[in-house]
Amino acid sequence: NAGVTQTPKFQVLKTGQSMTLQCAQDMNHEYMSWYRQDPGMGLRLIHYSVGAGITDQGEVPNGYNVSRSTTEDFPLRLLSAAPSQTSVYFCASRNRVSPLNYGYTFGSGTRLTVV
Amino acid sequence: GDSVTQMEGPVTLSEEAFLTINCTYTATGYPSLFWYVQYPGEGLQLLLKATKADDKGSNKGFEATYRKETTSFHLEKGSVQVSDSAVYFCVSAQKLVFGQGTRLTINP
Numbered sequence: 515n516a517g518v519t520q521t522p523k524f525q526v527l528k529t530g531q532s533m534t535l536q537c538a539q540d541m542n543h544e545y546m547s548w549y550r551q552d553p554g555m556g557l558r559l560i561h562y563s564v565g566a567g568i569t570d571q572g573e574v575p576n577g578y579n580v581s582r583s584t585t586e587d588f589p590l591r592l593l594s595a596a597p598s599q600t601s602v603y604f605c606a607s608r609n610r611v612s613p614l615n616y617g618y619t620f621g622s623g624t625r626l627t628v629v
Numbered sequence: 630g631d632s633v634t635q636m637e638g639p640v641t642l643s644e645e646a647f648l649t650i651n652c653t654y655t656a657t658g659y660p661s662l663f664w665y666v667q668y669p670g671e672g673l674q675l676l677l678k679a680t681k682a683d684d685k686g687s688n689k690g691f692e693a694t695y696r697k698e699t700t701s702f703h704l705e706k707g708s709v710q711v712s713d714s715a716v717y718f719c720v721s722a723q724k725l726v727f728g729q730g731t732r733l734t735i736n737p
Binding site for chain 1: 633722727
């Protein structure tokens with residue numbers, strides 16, 4: 515099925531560990547973005563990309579890195595995990611041409627706990 | 630900057646009750662507005678949308694009308710079901726600004 519695939523679904527890290535959250539889409543969407551969801555705060559944009567080779571920072575980029583070497587993949591890296599990064603992370607994508615008509619497609623999320 | 634303010638939850642209703650979840654926005658222009666729904670354990674799904682003033686979005690019995698004069702996009706449903714229990718997000722599409730979410734629980 516076409517859509518956005520995120521892996522893993524759950525992850526527990528120790529403080530200081532690094533890891534990569536994977537995001538892949540098979541809809542040939544130009545735009546991809548990462549959000550974190552914290553209680554009472556909606557979704558906050560971490561990083562986004564408007565196409566392969568292009569990334570930019572969102573509202574809360576500190577502690578996270580991204581790259582976009584292909585249209586399909588947009589991994590999110592935590593270089594040194596901190597308890598403040600405990601959250602649910604969502605990847606989303608959309609078509610550049612018709613974002614207002616079709617909205618965004620979201621992955622099912624990654625629940626990350628940093629202890 | 631752009632912002633979206635939603636009615637605070639949680640909201641608990643009985644089955645067949647009338648639902649309103651308030652949403653107001655601030656923006657430099659007239660952004661498209663969305664309601665997204667997140668069912669337990671799942672990602673976000675687009676519920677409905679409106680792209681210009683006075684547009685009414687509707688889906689699954691839910692409706693929302695884009696009111697430019699009050700900068701609002703309130704979500705309504707005439708008769709809720711247990712299966713409507715979820716978290717609802719009002720979203721301004723211009724910069725994908727999310728409201729904080731409203732958790733809705735429907736009791737049988």
